[in-house]
Amino acid sequence: MHNVLITGGAGFIGQNLVHAWRQLRGQDRLVVLDAVTYAANLRSLEPLIADGRIMFVRGDVRDAALTGGLFETHRFSRVLHLAAESHVDRSIVDPEAFLQTNVLGTFTLLKTALDAWQAWDTIAQARFLHVSTDEVYGSLGPADPAFTEASPYRPNSPYAASKAASDHLVRSFVATYAMPALITNCSNNYGPYQHPEKLIPLMIIHALQGRPLPIYGDGSNVRDWLHVSDHCRALMAVIERGQCGETYNIGGGNERNNRDVVGLICDILDSAFAADGTLRARFLTCPAAAGQSCRTLISHVTDRPGHDHRYAIDAGKLARDVGERCSIGFEAGLDETVRWYLAQEGWWREVTSGAYRIWLDQNYGFRLAV
Numbered sequence: 308m309h310n311v312l313i314t315g316g317a318g319f320i321g322q323n324l325v326h327a328w329r330q331l332r333g334q335d336r337l338v339v340l341d342a343v344t345y346a347a348n349l350r351s352l353e354p355l356i357a358d359g360r361i362m363f364v365r366g367d368v369r370d371a372a373l374t375g376g377l378f379e380t381h382r383f384s385r386v387l388h389l390a391a392e393s394h395v396d397r398s399i400v401d402p403e404a405f406l407q408t409n410v411l412g413t414f415t416l417l418k419t420a421l422d423a424w425q426a427w428d429t430i431a432q433a434r435f436l437h438v439s440t441d442e443v444y445g446s447l448g449p450a451d452p453a454f455t456e457a458s459p460y461r462p463n464s465p466y467a468a469s470k471a472a473s474d475h476l477v478r479s480f481v482a483t484y485a486m487p488a489l490i491t492n493c494s495n496n497y498g499p500y501q502h503p504e505k506l507i508p509l510m511i512i513h514a515l516q517g518r519p520l521p522i523y524g525d526g527s528n529v530r531d532w533l534h535v536s537d538h539c540r541a542l543m544a545v546i547e548r549g550q551c552g553e554t555y556n557i558g559g560g561n562e563r564n565n566r567d568v569v570g571l572i573c574d575i576l577d578s579a580f581a582a583d584g585t586l587r588a589r590f591l592t593c594p595a596a597a598g599q600s601c602r603t604l605i606s607h608v609t610d611r612p613g614h615d616h617r618y619a620i621d622a623g624k625l626a627r628d629v630g631e632r633c634s635i636g637f638e639a640g641l642d643e644t645v646r647w648y649l650a651q652e653g654w655w656r657e658v659t660s661g662a663y664r665i666w667l668d669q670n671y672g673f674r675l676a677v
């Protein structure tokens with residue numbers, strides 16, 4: 308039985324992880340710490356909070372008094388650190404928030420955990436899992452081998468640089484203080500509860516609303532898509548069966564370019580509308596409601612500055628040393644994801660109201676059709 312702290316548990320991966328943890332490890336006590344930024348959503352956690360299956364604390368990982376107090380009260384033996392600013396485009400517009408949360412926040416949490424575990428003399432039983440990204444490794448050419456844990460760090464965006472800095476801090480705590488920490492670097496996640504600023508939900512929702520589908524540049528950029536439930540299973544395996552001080556890459560083994568991803572989303576929506584008349588009545592502005600393909604909405608826009616061309620993960624170490632493999636194929640996972648957004652219209656309408664509209668103007672207002 309562990310007392311577990313999950314930071315960023317109200318974000319996309321965090322919510323999925325909290326639900327997975329509750330299902331698979333019912334005996335553990337779970338505390339979620341989250342600042343509830345624009346990226347957070349508490350709807351899916353509300354039932355768990357209401358009946359006491361998790362404890363939720365609204366707060367900032369940079370707040371040492373708060374995190375220290377939580378350690379004193381709950382005597383955590385497991386920490387999964389997911390809290391972060393996570394969107395590359397936002398890091399281009401406003402990098403400072405990324406340094407604050409991703410670097411200073413990680414430092415504060417590491418220091419709090421280390422101090423507590425040293426004071427209690429429980430460091431040998433404790434574990435700190437830092438959840439990071441493959442973007443720290445930079446960009447691959449079309450024929451390059453996939454990233455391994457030994458790939459050099461070459462971050463290209465302020466987001467990737469801030470995550471790289473946080474990884475280095477974790478590594479330094481391991482080497483200097485024997486901190487019982489592990490790092491995971493994963494590829495692009497997709498699935499339920501992802502914020503609509505990210506590629507896949509953005510394209511689904513824009514298509515349903517009959518708005519342009521803005522592909523950056525020529526759309527040849529490749530990502531290695533990882534279903535969030537595969538990712539959460541891997542995180543739970545790494546924190547229990549991984550070696551402290553080690554890094555594990557987690558990838559879906561699903562390399563696709565952005566053109567193909569957007570085309571597939573359109574095809575899934577077209578078929579769903581053809582098969583289900585109620586969708587035509589619910590989403591009148593979607594081209595599929597009038598029997599046209601959602602592909603008619605595809606538009607190529609000004610590229611992202613410093614846009615990494617390709618990410619791909621070699622997840623061999625995860626399989627060999629932890630015995631964990633991601634298994635959800637991209638086509639099946641995407642089909643299920645599109646259907647989740649079709650069913651959860653209330654959720655994404657709430658998330659896309661208010662401040663999100665201002666972001667759309669900031670990020671897409673200046674982009675020209677090319």
Ligand code: NAD
Pocket residue numbers: 314315316317318319320321340341342343344345346347348366367368369388389390391392393394408412438439440441470493494495496497502
């Ligand atoms: P997200 O943006 O959906 O959620 C981040 C959460 O962190 C939000 O709930 C937010 O409120 C919280 N948060 C932000 N600043 C905070 C602060 N100062 N204190 C406390 N909480 C704060 O992100 P996500 O997609 O769920 O990503 C989770 C983690 O996984 C991040 O560390 C990210 O770098 C990493 N990651 C994500 C992906 C992906 O594809 N989504 C890929 C690789 C790595």
Ligand code: TYD
Pocket residue numbers: 394395396495504505506507509521522523524528529530565611
């Ligand atoms: P994103 O979901 O922002 O993740 P990341 O930048 O961390 O990989 O973007 C995934 C890919 O989709 C990336 O190559 C940028 C591209 N993209 C678009 O073409 N249009 C968009 O509107 C967005 C948000 C992303």
